[in-house]
Amino acid sequence: MTSSRFEKENMPEPKQTKKILNRKEEHLKIPLEYDVQHSVNYFKDIKLIHHAIPEIDLEEIDLTVNFFKKKISAPICISAITGGHPLSKEINEILAKAAEEENIIMSVGSQRIGLEDLSTVDSFKIVREYAPSVPVIGNLGLGQISSTYFREENLSDCIDMIKADVMAIHLNALHELVQDEGNISYKNFKQNFKKIRKSTDIPLLAKEVGTGLNQEVALMLDELGFDGFDVGGTGGTSFAAIESKRNNFDNDKYSRNPADVFREWGIPTPVSIVNVRSVSQKLIIATGGLKTGIDIAKSIVLGADIGGFAYKFLKSAWQDRKNNTISNTIREIRTLKNELSSSLWLMNLRNLSELKNKREKCVIFGDLYLWLNQ
Numbered sequence: 123m124t125s126s127r128f129e130k131e132n133m134p135e136p137k138q139t140k141k142i143l144n145r146k147e148e149h150l151k152i153p154l155e156y157d158v159q160h161s162v163n164y165f166k167d168i169k170l171i172h173h174a175i176p177e178i179d180l181e182e183i184d185l186t187v188n189f190f191k192k193k194i195s196a197p198i199c200i201s202a203i204t205g206g207h208p209l210s211k212e213i214n215e216i217l218a219k220a221a222e223e224e225n226i227i228m229s230v231g232s233q234r235i236g237l238e239d240l241s242t243v244d245s246f247k248i249v250r251e252y253a254p255s256v257p258v259i260g261n262l263g264l265g266q267i268s269s270t271y272f273r274e275e276n277l278s279d280c281i282d283m284i285k286a287d288v289m290a291i292h293l294n295a296l297h298e299l300v301q302d303e304g305n306i307s308y309k310n311f312k313q314n315f316k317k318i319r320k321s322t323d324i325p326l327l328a329k330e331v332g333t334g335l336n337q338e339v340a341l342m343l344d345e346l347g348f349d350g351f352d353v354g355g356t357g358g359t360s361f362a363a364i365e366s367k368r369n370n371f372d373n374d375k376y377s378r379n380p381a382d383v384f385r386e387w388g389i390p391t392p393v394s395i396v397n398v399r400s401v402s403q404k405l406i407i408a409t410g411g412l413k414t415g416i417d418i419a420k421s422i423v424l425g426a427d428i429g430g431f432a433y434k435f436l437k438s439a440w441q442d443r444k445n446n447t448i449s450n451t452i453r454e455i456r457t458l459k460n461e462l463s464s465s466l467w468l469m470n471l472r473n474l475s476e477l478k479n480k481r482e483k484c485v486i487f488g489d490l491y492l493w494l495n496q
């Protein structure tokens with residue numbers, strides 16, 4: 123890394139770094155200990171159309187896909203989860219080894235702490251050590267990009283830290299709003315983004331984290347120069363629900379915790395996919411409440427390219443950590459692949475391009491139908 127980082131004025135005090143570290147640990151443990159999933163998952167309103175006589179053999183089905191310059195074995199992404207804490211290092215090691223063995227995409231969590239506290243960098247670096255060949259996605263937040271102290275070098279430091287193939291900029295306005303340490307001023311975002319867009323050739327993704335994207339934002343981000351999207355809609359992990367389990371609510375000031383009130387806020391993942399695809403031809407990762415390989419197929423039928431999973435892989439890696447193995451995570455990836463190729467077989471499709479954006483291959487019911495038709 124170069125010597126440039128966030129300006130000194132923006133460097134956290136040691137007490138604040140400790141606060142970020144505690145937060146990292148809580149973010150890892152709360153989803154495992156409590157139910158912080160959105161209560162409605164709209165993938166249930168999509169039915170893929172069954173084809174009674176598949177005329178191809180299951181083994182002939184090709185799940186391979188290009189993710190920018192690299193070819194991966196299946197359209198599966200281990201979504202951004204963690205980094206910056208000793209526990210994160212263990213989780214990232216497991217996830218990176220599994221991603222490498224199965225040739226799928228690996229992501230790291232927000233690298234902000236790696237820029238601010240060099241002692242945490244190894245928890246990110248370990249990913250490239252154990253995943254030397256697969257695509258690795260780095261991660262930095264809208265809050266950092268929007269900071270008046272942000273410099274282009276901050277982005278290149280993140281890229282260098284993990285030799286990132288792609289960088290995701292996470293958009294987490296609701297999450298910032300409901301946590302007391304939150305960063306909620308994004309006025310400099312466009313102007314700062316234009317500078318970083320010029321400063322790097324690697325693909326940049328705009329990534330929501332569980333509240334989804336509407337068409338207006340997607341179009342603006344497409345025109346600004348993003349190379350793709352991670353729609354991160356509702357249906358899976360709710361960051362408001364995570365924050366409501368942390369002890370940060372000032373009940374002298376307000377009568378209700380906004381983290382409880384806004385728990386279900388946002389645009390469902392299937393709706394976000396359709397929103398983005400209607401205004402952009404760029405790459406789409408679908409995250410937010412995908413549970414099985416059928417959900418990957420449903421995402422692709424709506425126009426996505428890749429399915430991303432955070433909660434599922436956090437759970438498998440946590441189990442693996444206890445047993446000192448990577449076998450649960452590997453089994454999970456293989457299960458997803460098997461469910462996806464089974465879905466294609468039952469639809470008599472040979473490969474993912476025969477499925478992508480083919481709305482006639484599904485029927486949409488219920489509340490999702492209403493969402494999409496208003």
Ligand SMILES: Cc1cc2nc3c(=O)[nH]c(=O)nc-3n(C[C@H](O)[C@H](O)[C@H](O)COP(=O)(O)O)c2cc1C
Binds near residue numbers: 431
């Ligand atoms: C413990 C945890 C930590 C996360 N940290 C990040 C992060 O640092 N950056 C980011 O872009 N998304 C982060 N996410 C969001 C996920 O990448 C994903 O978009 C979201 O959880 C929805 O997927 P899911 O329903 O499969 O969990 C995190 C998710 C979890 C569960």
